[in-house]
Amino acid sequence: MKKNWMKLSLDLIMAVGLFSLFSVSAVGLAFHEVVGLALFGATILHLAFNWKWIVSFTRRLFSKNIPFKTRLGYVLNVLLLISFVIIIGSGITMSKFVFAGVFEEVDTFKTAHYFFSAFALLLIGIHTGLHWAFIKAMFGKVVKIPKLALKPVMAVMLMVIMVSGTWGLMNSSFIAWIASPVVALPGHESGWPEGTEGRGGGRGRDSESLVEDVDHTETEEGIRGYRGGLGASFDLTKAIEVVAEYGSIMILIASITAGSEILIRQRKQKKAVI
Numbered sequence: 001m002k003k004n005w006m007k008l009s010l011d012l013i014m015a016v017g018l019f020s021l022f023s024v025s026a027v028g029l030a031f032h033e034v035v036g037l038a039l040f041g042a043t044i045l046h047l048a049f050n051w052k053w054i055v056s057f058t059r060r061l062f063s064k065n066i067p068f069k070t071r072l073g074y075v076l077n078v079l080l081l082i083s084f085v086i087i088i089g090s091g092i093t094m095s096k097f098v099f100a101g102v103f104e105e106v107d108t109f110k111t112a113h114y115f116f117s118a119f120a121l122l123l124i125g126i127h128t129g130l131h132w133a134f135i136k137a138m139f140g141k142v143v144k145i146p147k148l149a150l151k152p153v154m155a156v157m158l159m160v161i162m163v164s165g166t167w168g169l170m171n172s173s174f175i176a177w178i179a180s181p182v183v184a185l186p187g188h189e190s191g192w193p194e195g196t197e198g199r200g201g202g203r204g205r206d207s208e209s210l211v212e213d214v215d216h217t218e219t220e221e222g223i224r225g226y227r228g229g230l231g232a233s234f235d236l237t238k239a240i241e242v243v244a245e246y247g248s249i250m251i252l253i254a255s256i257t258a259g260s261e262i263l264i265r266q267r268k269q270k271k272a273v274i
């Protein structure tokens with residue numbers, strides 16, 4: 001039981017850490033790079049916690065008896081690992097803090113960094129949704145909702161998730177990044193209008209206010225031409241905002257996944273009764 005709480009705590013830390021990485025200007029580039037690298041370390045710990053599952057299902061991967069959900073989960077986990085490796089690898093080549101000056105900047109890696117970050121968020125949404133039963137069981141031990149209040153509480157929660165998820169999608173750069181392989185990002189170099197790189201908090205990439213908001217002193221002194229990133233330091237309000245934006249998107253995706261699974265299960269049960 002203790003191990004389950006440790007797992008859940010690590011999951012929560014990883015999730016919040018991940019959301020905070022979606023805006024360099026909110027947390028500063030130094031924080032972004034260090035936490036990004038730490039997140040990779042946390043993923044290895046996460047995999048170590050689930051090592052038995054990995055070994056057991058890798059051995060039986062081609063067996064016909066494996067349920068579809070488990071197979072889907074396995075494919076998702078592999079895609080997640082590949083995405084994380086690409087994000088960290090491309091991040092290292094762009095690094096202007098931990099690995100400053102070690103690599104030449106390559107535009108393709110930048111686009112890959114943005115695309116796979118958004119893609120990983122989508123995958124983690126589905127991944128978390130598939131573990132809904134585990135999360136519900138754990139929280140059920142702490143928060144006891146009376147049976148009568150269950151339906152209204154669920155309805156309110158669903159409303160909040162839908163509204164906040166839509167708000168997150170509208171305000172963030174998630175859609176632009178995930179669509180970047182087919183719809184090119186506007187601007188030059190990294191795909192951002194000059195002076196707005198590192199503004200992934202996403203309050204509209206090409207809005208005028210955003211361009212005005214950029215600190216032009218940093219632009220001139222920017223490390224290897226980087227604007228608005230390393231110069232920016234950790235801003236708690238902006239960090240909370242970015243965690244809320246990307247967190248609400250992830251929770252929306254997780255809820256859609258968990259909801260679909262429940263519906264599919266109910267249909268199967270109905271068919272079995274008929």
Ligand code: HEM
Pocket residue numbers: 007008011012014015018043046047049050053054073074077078080081082084124127128131134135
């Ligand atoms: C923010 C990131 C992530 C969150 C919130 C998350 C969440 C979860 C949760 C809730 C579980 C079930 C409980 C547990 O064992 O902790 C789980 C299991 C698992 N996760 Fe993650 N995870 C994340 C990232 C990853 C990544 C990047 C990978 C792969 C490289 C991964 C691979 C796995 C595996 C193999 C399992 C056990 C098998 C399974 O049931 O799928 N997770 N994860």
Ligand code: HEM
Pocket residue numbers: 018021022023024025029032033034036037039084087088090091092094095096098099110113114117190197198199200201226229
């Ligand atoms: C899972 C880990 C990571 C995720 C999800 C992630 C995600 C992102 C995102 C979404 C941006 C754009 C942010 C914005 O526009 O404000 C960004 C920018 C950046 N990231 Fe990461 N990152 C991760 C890890 C890293 C690591 C480990 C490094 C370096 C060691 C790194 C270096 C950078 C740099 C240098 C930029 C600015 C690029 C530019 O000039 O526009 N990232 N990252």
